[in-house]
Amino acid sequence: YERLFDDPKTPVDVLAKEKSLLREAQRDLLQSPIAQLPQEQQRQVLETRRERKESRESPDWRSFVAITGVLKKFDAIDEDNTVTQLGALVASIKGDNELLLALALLDEATLEVATQGTPDEFAALCSAFVSEVGSRPGAFVDYGPTPKVRRAVDELWRCVLQPLAEAQSDAGLGPDDGLHLRLDDSAAGLVEAWASGAVSWEQLSDSTSLDHGDLIRLLRRTLDVLRTTAGLDAAILPEASAPIRAVARRAA
Numbered sequence: 013y014e015r016l017f018d019d020p021k022t023p024v025d026v027l028a029k030e031k032s033l034l035r036e037a038q039r040d041l042l043q044s045p046i047a048q049l050p051q052e053q054q055r056q057v058l059e060t061r062r063e064r065k066e067s068r069e070s071p072d073w074r075s076f077v078a079i080t081g082v083l084k085k086f087d088a089i090d091e092d093n094t095v096t097q098l099g100a101l102v103a104s105i106k107g108d109n110e111l112l113l114a115l116a117l118l119d120e121a122t123l124e125v126a127t128q129g130t131p132d133e134f135a136a137l138c139s140a141f142v143s144e145v146g147s148r149p150g151a152f153v154d155y156g157p158t159p160k161v162r163r164a165v166d167e168l169w170r171c172v173l174q175p176l177a178e179a180q181s182d183a184g185l186g187p188d189d190g191l192h193l194r195l196d197d198s199a200a201g202l203v204e205a206w207a208s209g210a211v212s213w214e215q216l217s218d219s220t221s222l223d224h225g226d227l228i229r230l231l232r233r234t235l236d237v238l239r240t241t242a243g244l245d246a247a248i249l250p251e252a253s254a255p256i257r258a259v260a261r262r263a264a
Contacts, residue, residue, distance in 0.1 A: 121167035131263035136204035154219035155201030
């Protein structure tokens with residue numbers, strides 16, 4: 013406004029219009045509820061509003077909004093921000109990326125392993141959700157996954173992980189937001205061999221470059237996925253996906 017009023021080239025009609033708008037704004041401000049409060053209360057209200065505005069601009073708030081957008085994209089939350097059946101399943105899971113695991117558990121590829129494979133193969137598939145072996149240079153495992161497990165992982169990669177990765181990337185989300193995308197069957201054969209009971213601990217540890225600590229961590233995290241799946245509330249699972257609870261219980 014200062015430049016506008018100080019500039020001698022500003023037309024008179026423009027100045028008159030701006031002065032009128034300024035007087036209206038001042039009048040509205042004086043008639044606002046905040047203006048009726050004592051000065052100290054005015055200060056507190058304005059400070060609260062400032063803090064709210066800053067919180068909405070914080071990285072945590074932006075991450076929350078982005079995650080909510082991804083959940084809506086995959087129908088875990090509807091347009092009224094109501095949690096759907098899928099959303100209830102996501103909320104009941106604990107992991108690095110609960111939405112990924114929920115979508116994977118409901119996928120036909122996982123159901124096929126649960127109904128047509130063995131509990132050992134289901135355990136092997138679940139290990140792919142937590143394994144980090146494939147990202148380690150030089151790591152090796154002598155046991156490979158069965159064709160059924162490998163097909164399921166390939167299908168989950170195409171139908172679940174890639175669409176979710178694209179949605180998270182479009183929303184600006186990544187590992188810094190605690191959302192890891194893991195689907196690695198590099199150690200699936202190792203987990204299947206252990207679950208079957210066909211090999212001893214010595215044979216298992218000799219068949220991989222993983223040290224005992226990493227091997228135990230992999231088996232424990234796989235067991236966590238199996239126990240989580242086995243303990244899912246039947247009410248939040250589609251009827252067609254019920255077999256995954258039963259096979260997880262046997263595998264665990």
